Amino acid sequence: MIKKISISLVISFICSLASAQQNVSFRQANIVSPVVNEAGTVTFSLRAPLAQTVTVHGDWEANGGLGQMSKDSAGIWRYTTGKLPSDLYMYAFSVDSVRMVDPSNAFSYRDVGNLFSLLIISHGNGDYYSVNDVIHGNVTRMWYPSAQYKTDRRLTVYTPAGYDKSKNKYPVLYLLHGSGGDEEAWVTLGRVPSILDNLIAQGKIEPMIVVMPNGNPKQAAPGETSENFNYRPVMTQYMPNFADGSYEISFNEIVNYIDSRFRTRPEKSQRALAGLSMGGFHSLLISANHPDLFDYVGLFSPGTPSSRALDPTRSAYQNLDEKFARQKKNGYKLYWIGIGKTDFLYEGMQAHRKRLDKLQFPYTYVESERGHIWSNWRSYLLQFTPLLFKK
Amino acid sequence: MIKKISISLVISFICSLASAQQNVSFRQANIVSPVVNEAGTVTFSLRAPLAQTVTVHGDWEANGGLGQMSKDSAGIWRYTTGKLPSDLYMYAFSVDSVRMVDPSNAFSYRDVGNLFSLLIISHGNGDYYSVNDVIHGNVTRMWYPSAQYKTDRRLTVYTPAGYDKSKNKYPVLYLLHGSGGDEEAWVTLGRVPSILDNLIAQGKIEPMIVVMPNGNPKQAAPGETSENFNYRPVMTQYMPNFADGSYEISFNEIVNYIDSRFRTRPEKSQRALAGLSMGGFHSLLISANHPDLFDYVGLFSPGTPSSRALDPTRSAYQNLDEKFARQKKNGYKLYWIGIGKTDFLYEGMQAHRKRLDKLQFPYTYVESERGHIWSNWRSYLLQFTPLLFKK
Numbered sequence: 001m002i003k004k005i006s007i008s009l010v011i012s013f014i015c016s017l018a019s020a021q022q023n024v025s026f027r028q029a030n031i032v033s034p035v036v037n038e039a040g041t042v043t044f045s046l047r048a049p050l051a052q053t054v055t056v057h058g059d060w061e062a063n064g065g066l067g068q069m070s071k072d073s074a075g076i077w078r079y080t081t082g083k084l085p086s087d088l089y090m091y092a093f094s095v096d097s098v099r100m101v102d103p104s105n106a107f108s109y110r111d112v113g114n115l116f117s118l119l120i121i122s123h124g125n126g127d128y129y130s131v132n133d134v135i136h137g138n139v140t141r142m143w144y145p146s147a148q149y150k151t152d153r154r155l156t157v158y159t160p161a162g163y164d165k166s167k168n169k170y171p172v173l174y175l176l177h178g179s180g181g182d183e184e185a186w187v188t189l190g191r192v193p194s195i196l197d198n199l200i201a202q203g204k205i206e207p208m209i210v211v212m213p214n215g216n217p218k219q220a221a222p223g224e225t226s227e228n229f230n231y232r233p234v235m236t237q238y239m240p241n242f243a244d245g246s247y248e249i250s251f252n253e254i255v256n257y258i259d260s261r262f263r264t265r266p267e268k269s270q271r272a273l274a275g276l277s278m279g280g281f282h283s284l285l286i287s288a289n290h291p292d293l294f295d296y297v298g299l300f301s302p303g304t305p306s307s308r309a310l311d312p313t314r315s316a317y318q319n320l321d322e323k324f325a326r327q328k329k330n331g332y333k334l335y336w337i338g339i340g341k342t343d344f345l346y347e348g349m350q351a352h353r354k355r356l357d358k359l360q361f362p363y364t365y366v367e368s369e370r371g372h373i374w375s376n377w378r379s380y381l382l383q384f385t386p387l388l389f390k391k
Numbered sequence: 392m393i394k395k396i397s398i399s400l401v402i403s404f405i406c407s408l409a410s411a412q413q414n415v416s417f418r419q420a421n422i423v424s425p426v427v428n429e430a431g432t433v434t435f436s437l438r439a440p441l442a443q444t445v446t447v448h449g450d451w452e453a454n455g456g457l458g459q460m461s462k463d464s465a466g467i468w469r470y471t472t473g474k475l476p477s478d479l480y481m482y483a484f485s486v487d488s489v490r491m492v493d494p495s496n497a498f499s500y501r502d503v504g505n506l507f508s509l510l511i512i513s514h515g516n517g518d519y520y521s522v523n524d525v526i527h528g529n530v531t532r533m534w535y536p537s538a539q540y541k542t543d544r545r546l547t548v549y550t551p552a553g554y555d556k557s558k559n560k561y562p563v564l565y566l567l568h569g570s571g572g573d574e575e576a577w578v579t580l581g582r583v584p585s586i587l588d589n590l591i592a593q594g595k596i597e598p599m600i601v602v603m604p605n606g607n608p609k610q611a612a613p614g615e616t617s618e619n620f621n622y623r624p625v626m627t628q629y630m631p632n633f634a635d636g637s638y639e640i641s642f643n644e645i646v647n648y649i650d651s652r653f654r655t656r657p658e659k660s661q662r663a664l665a666g667l668s669m670g671g672f673h674s675l676l677i678s679a680n681h682p683d684l685f686d687y688v689g690l691f692s693p694g695t696p697s698s699r700a701l702d703p704t705r706s707a708y709q710n711l712d713e714k715f716a717r718q719k720k721n722g723y724k725l726y727w728i729g730i731g732k733t734d735f736l737y738e739g740m741q742a743h744r745k746r747l748d749k750l751q752f753p754y755t756y757v758e759s760e761r762g763h764i765w766s767n768w769r770s771y772l773l774q775f776t777p778l779l780f781k782k
């Protein structure tokens with residue numbers, strides 16, 4: 001029989017459980033960092049009483065994303081930014097030249113080879129990057145058999161709320177990561193589940209499946225191959241098979257797999273392809289080499305044939321003008337290009353636009369502020385997806 | 392037309408791309424950390440030329456999981472452990488009393504409120520925690536409608552390789568996390584996808600679905616609720632609705648949802664339930680309150696009614712001896728208990744065993760070395776799953 005036990009006993013049990021738990025400590029107890037202030041500024045705090053210099057560096061524009069922190073008498077370093085626009089921001093501390101994430105912040109993601117702490121500023125784009133009280137889609141980490149690479153390869157797939165229960169068929173957006181990224185990038189820093197959930201809930205986009213493959217030949221996200229923890233993430237151009245065009249040529253094997261595995265509408269008018277940076281380059285080449293697959297193409301800060309040295313012996317890169325001409329003749333509903341004014345790929349894009357203009361190849365061109373950063377790529381996704389799959 | 396471009400141009404392009412990439416730097420270039428040495432020891436390295444004291448602390452037993460690092464003339468701190476058994480290990484550095492993950496190690500997971508860096512030592516249990524060249528199952532982060540909590544709640548579901556292609560029905564293991572954990576814990580530190588993939592590939596277990604719900608009433612993993620990044624993970628006992636028994640009483644809503652959504656074998660003989668710590672306590676109570684649901688029960692370092700103060704007004708906690716008697720009469724195939732000799736819940740478990748013995752309630756009891764740690768819980772999963780769903 002259960003004995004009635006007093007509240008004080010319950011509390012003492014709870015305390016003993018907490019202190020006895022092994023391998024678990026709490027985040028720095030009295031520090032809350034970051035704090036988004038009412039003025040839209042952000043205050044970072046770190047307890048480091050013995051440090052000589054502490055800086056915070058992030059991807060906001062105010063103060064160049066850099067702040068020299070100041071120490072109080074209790075050994076706590078603080079810095080407050082200027083007012084920041086609504087967005088998701090990445091940051092890290094440098095403590096006497098040692099880089100570290102914020103130990104008071106539970107939220108960090110990897111970008112290529114570094115961890116970053118994260119924060120969201122609301123009342124704008126940041127609201128779309130947040131989990132809100134709406135119905136949510138599911139995210140599956142799965143594998144498809146690649147005939148091209150003779151191995152099973154990873155795919156991350158978002159299915160919208162209601163997919164499981166309905167018998168409907170859905171359009172599909174294929175969304176590609178950049179150099180150094182992987183099939184996790186658009187889910188973590190790209191905030192795809194939140195963006196799609198929120199835009200669908202607001203009726204701004206069609207419910208759609210989003211497929212996020214891995215654009216590094218033979219690779220998968222760190223820890224998802226037999227290299228395990230020995231894998232050290234690098235930029236894609238340091239990987240074997242980079243830029244041999246095999247991914248672009250064989251991309252239809254991913255489309256075929258998705259059409260066989262999910263309730264898709266397997267038609268050109270119900271497929272979109274977009275990517276950032278290297279993934280934009282891939283989208284450009286995949287759509288040119290497979291002109292029957294996609295009615296919607298999005299190039300987000302893309303590499304272009306003008307900005308990138310292509311191996312002319314590879315079929316994916318041959319006869320590009322002819323391929324663009326055929327793509328135009330085949331027809332498509334949207335060819336959307338977005339790039340930031342300070343992007344290091346900006347000049348290459350202008351050269352590529354001249355090439356497209358000469359071919360009278362229609363496209364929508366959007367120029368944003370700033371450069372080659374996630375802030376732009378998430379924003380482009382917010383602009384691009386409402387244009388898809390219109391009747 | 393594509394111009395042939397010399398190798399040197401290609402290389403200069405690659406270098407300019409790497410240096411121009413914003414928001415991305417590489418891990419400390421000349422440092423490889425950790426290094427698993429041939430002798431089975433591990434060497435940790437950190438560049439921190441200005442630091443006064445650097446320690447590494449982890450969950451290995453040798454040296455008490457603590458090492459004072461030594462600085463060389465280049466400002467690189469190093470420490471080498473004793474020989475460690477094959478396992479997955481968690482560690483972090485303390486640099487002049489500031490806690491941080493290893494900036495040279497790409498692999499880190501959160502446990503309750505802290506990040507840890509990870510490493511695997513092979514040639515033993517560690518091989519089961521590694522991704523090997525076998526066929527892989529899929530992992531889905533999904534949501535189910537909870538009538539009990541009047542909200543959609545998160546579930547993480549592993550489906551074994553072949554599930555998508557076959558029309559077979561599969562048995563299901565429900566696997567519950569501990570206090571402070573969530574629906575991610577068994578996937579990240581618990582290594583469920585690797586353990587299941589590897590044991591299935593070796594023919595040691597039946598292919599099965601593994602369902603990992605969230606045992607914190609109304610909660611989800613950090614960043615998966617509308618609290619977003621304001622959420623600060625805490626031990627479950629600091630959450631509302633802790634220990635009101637509602638989760639245990641309403642657990643059948645999860646089972647019903649899974650049976651409706653997946654190709655399960657919806658029978659007691661094809662269902663198992665296990666959990667660690669608080670999840671072991673939940674498994675004990677859920678199976679006692681739902682004696683028709685599970686033929687296999689696993690309690691890994693569980694809290695017990697003997698170690699935990701229960702609110703006697705809650706139906707889940709009432710008449711437990713009668714419930715155990717009915718559970719015994721109903722029959723089950725395995726009731727497996729594992730606990731470490733130095734676990735802080737060890738004495739409570741011995742009191743609970745006396746209670747079960749008095750009721751002549753059959754169970755399998757396994758005592759391991761060490762205490763309340765992930766090393767034991769992964770090892771228990773390796774021992775428990777091969778016993779499930781035998782004809």
